[in-house]
Amino acid sequence: TAGAVDPQEVATRAAVDLRWMPAAGIVDAVRALELPAGPGAVWGGGHAPAMTKIRRHVRARRTFPRGAVQVLGYW
Numbered sequence: 001t002a003g004a005v006d007p008q009e010v011a012t013r014a015a016v017d018l019r020w021m022p023a024a025g026i027v028d029a030v031r032a033l034e035l036p037a038g039p040g041a042v043w044g045g046g047h048a049p050a051m052t053k054i055r056r057h058v059r060a061r062r063t064f065p066r067g068a069v070q071v072l073g074y075w
Contacts (some may be wrong), residue, residue: 007020008020013026021048022036023047025047026050026054027048027050027053027054027057030044030058030067031057035061035062035066039064039065039068040062040064041053041067041068041070042058042064042069042070042071042073043070044071044072045071045073045074046073046074047073047074047075048073048074049073051074052071052073054071055069055071058071066070
C-alpha cells in the first residue's frame, strides 16, 4: 500500500496537469508555473499556511472569474 508521501496514480479523462509532490517546496513550485492565457480555474488543497500563500499568489497573478479559485487549507 502507498504511504502518505508516495505518489498515487490518478486516472482521469480530464485535460489536467496533475503533479504529485511533497509539501516542502509546493509554494515555490506553484509560483514557478506558467499559467496559460485565457479563462481558467484553480483548485488546490493541503496544509493551510501553504495554501494561503498559494491562494494569494494565484489571485495576484491573474484575474479569475468569481468562484474559479478554490484553494483550501485542510490542516
